[in-house]
Amino acid sequence: MFQIFYMLHLNVTDETSVLKAVVLGTAESCGPTPKPEEAYDPKSLEHILAGTYPLEKDMVLEMEGFAAVFKKHNVTVYRPEVLKDCNQIFSRDIAFVIGSKLILANILPDREKEIDAILHVLDKIPEESIIRPPEEVHVEGGDVMPWKDYIFIGTYTAKDYSEHITARTNKAAVDYISKQFPEKTIKSFELRKSKNAKENALHLDCCFQPIGKGKAILHKNGFLVEEEYQWLVDFFGEENIFEITADEMYQMFSNVFSISPEVIVSEKSFVRLNIWLKEQGFIVEEIAYSEISKQEGLLRCSTLPLIRE
Template sequence: MLELNVKNETSRLRAVVLGTAESNGPTPKIEDCYDPKSIEHIIAGTYPNEEDMVMELNAVAAVFKKYNIEVYRPEVIKDCNQIFSRDIAFVIEDKIIEANILPHREEEVAAIDYIWNQVSEENRIILPEACHVEGGDVMPWNDYIFIGTYSGEDYSELITARTNVAAVTAIQELFPDKTVKSFELRKSNSNPKENALHLDCCFNPLGKGKAIIHKNGFLLESEYEWLVNFFGKENVFEITKEEMYEMYSNVFSISEDVIISERNFTRLNTWLREQGFVVEEVPYAEIGKQEGLLRCTTMPLYRD
């Protein structure tokens, strides 16, 4: 049996699912894209190629190896984008919860069945069909679960709205002892600089009581203020619209003091080191063109 344990975003990582770019398929058609940033790169002719993305994921796999972390990969499906393993499932405490993701992405879920089947049955959760959720919107944080959502009436028209209020309620019912705190995110199908695809695209809690945040990613200023107050203004690294677009908030913590970050994030990486973090820099700019980065491509299974 596979043991699961994830209580927060920063405890020492022991086992993780890392996405794969193998057999990623040709550049998608615009109408098949899930986010405005991918569309932008398809139009510009700069959409990432498979070889570069395989290399980038391998760089992260090498960091995991260095820290003796057990790495699981999805089974490769021919011509299928399986890079963003965080979208398809997530772990809270000892439970793995299957995400109800965009309908034409269901085969991605089947690619981790071999992991799912190793978890004891009572800890495998499939939410009701009405609950839409993706792992990028869900952050266990000790006594809290932070969830990005969107409750606007145009939810169904926004391919960028991934987690609905029904899912927030269902997760609260699953974990009655935790405080589920939801945040309304800014969504746009057409402008990647005005779109927080997931909560981790505009916010990320780090070790040592620190956090990264982008104010404009939140629809309600009061919810942004709540987070700043929760961590303390002096502990928060505020990112610009341009930095959010580059995915600055989407770094990944291996432990309280080790963070994997993109090598071009100079301003952030300098600040992290000033705060006493060890920063493992990797090339990830090609993957970032699809509006996802390090947190999106990883799905922790076990943290101490």
């Protein structure tokens, strides 16, 4: 019997249009608890030192709950090939889609093999639709948000960039994406990087995310430049902003995920946010994801949207 081979026609122009296909990471065989010196971010380090780092079985259960929501909403879900003792939860880090192009991220060297684990997906994408930036371009998908005529990019451009393991997207990335998408308006935001997990904005989606109905979730202290924060407030309108506290940023309140303009997947413990979302008319799919959040990532971080309507 002949196998029918089809290509994926990528399309992502914003964060909220109806989702049709996505890569969801996997927590299977994610390896033992890292040593403190192996931590990629301050929140993971905090839990490693406290003995509260999440267990694989709990994270697998949480991700299956996320997959079930996608199934409920008729989304085609791809999963990475499982690599032994490799943390593959955060698929947003390794690649992202803007328009009809997939950009492979130049991520931390230790994580390069995660890209190999989605080759079965990349093989379905036309070669001309895949972009690999040059080595000097550092970028991760959590810092990049297509938003209609705009591309929002979180960055860190201070001289001590190389000293921060939490600095993931550099000025070269902003310039590169600007050249690749000249028809878009690029708006970059300097993020606060810190060894203190309650102050650190690892990616842009850790302190900001646009959602449907012209609304957005935002945390002021995640931004180094107040004028850039204020630009977002003015862009969406103060009445449309859900401003989160420092503790709520730490819990990852801004890292929810939109399946459509009306449907948002959120952590069930985000009570204040979930009540507000429902008051705004959203359908909120509440799931357990608090163990995964201990690694300073949540729902948006776990996804790589490929096609939105």
